[in-house]
Amino acid sequence: xxxxxxxxxxxxxxxxxxxxxxxxxxxxxxxxxxxxxxxxxxxxxxxxxxxxxxxxxxxxxxxxxxxxxxxxxxxxxxxxxxxxxxxxxxxxxxxxxxxxxxxxxxx
Amino acid sequence: xxxxxxxxxxxxxxxxxxxxxxxxxxxxxxxxxxxxxxxxxxxxxxxxxxxxxxxxxxxxxxxxxxxxxxxxxxxxxxxxxxxxxxxxxxxxxxxxxxxxxxxxxxxxxxxxxxxxxxx
Numbered sequence: 001x002x003x004x005x006x007x008x009x010x011x012x013x014x015x016x017x018x019x020x021x022x023x024x025x026x027x028x029x030x031x032x033x034x035x036x037x038x039x040x041x042x043x044x045x046x047x048x049x050x051x052x053x054x055x056x057x058x059x060x061x062x063x064x065x066x067x068x069x070x071x072x073x074x075x076x077x078x079x080x081x082x083x084x085x086x087x088x089x090x091x092x093x094x095x096x097x098x099x100x101x102x103x104x105x106x107x
Numbered sequence: 108x109x110x111x112x113x114x115x116x117x118x119x120x121x122x123x124x125x126x127x128x129x130x131x132x133x134x135x136x137x138x139x140x141x142x143x144x145x146x147x148x149x150x151x152x153x154x155x156x157x158x159x160x161x162x163x164x165x166x167x168x169x170x171x172x173x174x175x176x177x178x179x180x181x182x183x184x185x186x187x188x189x190x191x192x193x194x195x196x197x198x199x200x201x202x203x204x205x206x207x208x209x210x211x212x213x214x215x216x217x218x219x220x221x222x223x224x225x226x
Contacts, residue, residue: 034212043219049212087156091211094170096158
């Protein structure tokens with residue numbers, strides 16, 4: 001199974017900050033990487049697929065990049081609506097696996 | 108926009124069975140499902156996300172997490188735009204919120220249905 005790790009596990013940030021979350025897979029996954037956002041009590045929402053392609057309607061302050069086994073999610077100019085938990089997920093092979101999540105909290 | 112609505116969750120005793128349903132609307136389920144397949148993901152209370160099962164775009168291939176293999180069965184009815192998860196031999200550790208989602212990249216998610224396994 002491909003193991004997914006994320007760093008940091010949580011962070012405190014202020015509105016207007018730039019936030020970078022790193023996701024590492026235990027092997028190369030050929031950009032078969034998605035990022036999902038989950039707010040408390042809500043279902044996850046897909047933000048990015050294929051490592052860097054924004055889903056329709058996702059604000060451009062979100063961006064993804066990476067290759068091989070290492071990927072990042074960047075939120076430029078953090079907004080109040082962005083405080084949530086972010087999960088990376090590989091779909092390169094079964095079993096599909098998720099990172100443990102990164103919680104972005106208000107400083 | 109794609110809309111997915113899960114149902115069928117509830118309280119069940121250990122060893123019991125339950126069938127979850129996922130109704131798709133606002134998209135051509137047959138076309139999308141035929142191309143991309145559908146997936147079930149679960150989330151235990153206060154925990155992270157765990158993949159459960161995927162059915163392929165053509166409905167021929169099914170994939171399961173080791174933790175549910177032999178106990179859960181994924182299926183779909185494209186004419187009804189429905190995805191199903193038949194769960195049997197339920198255990199306390201199956202207690203979770205169950206989400207259906209599209210494809211393997213999980214582009215769209217439902218709102219989830221809660222399954223509680225307890226005596």
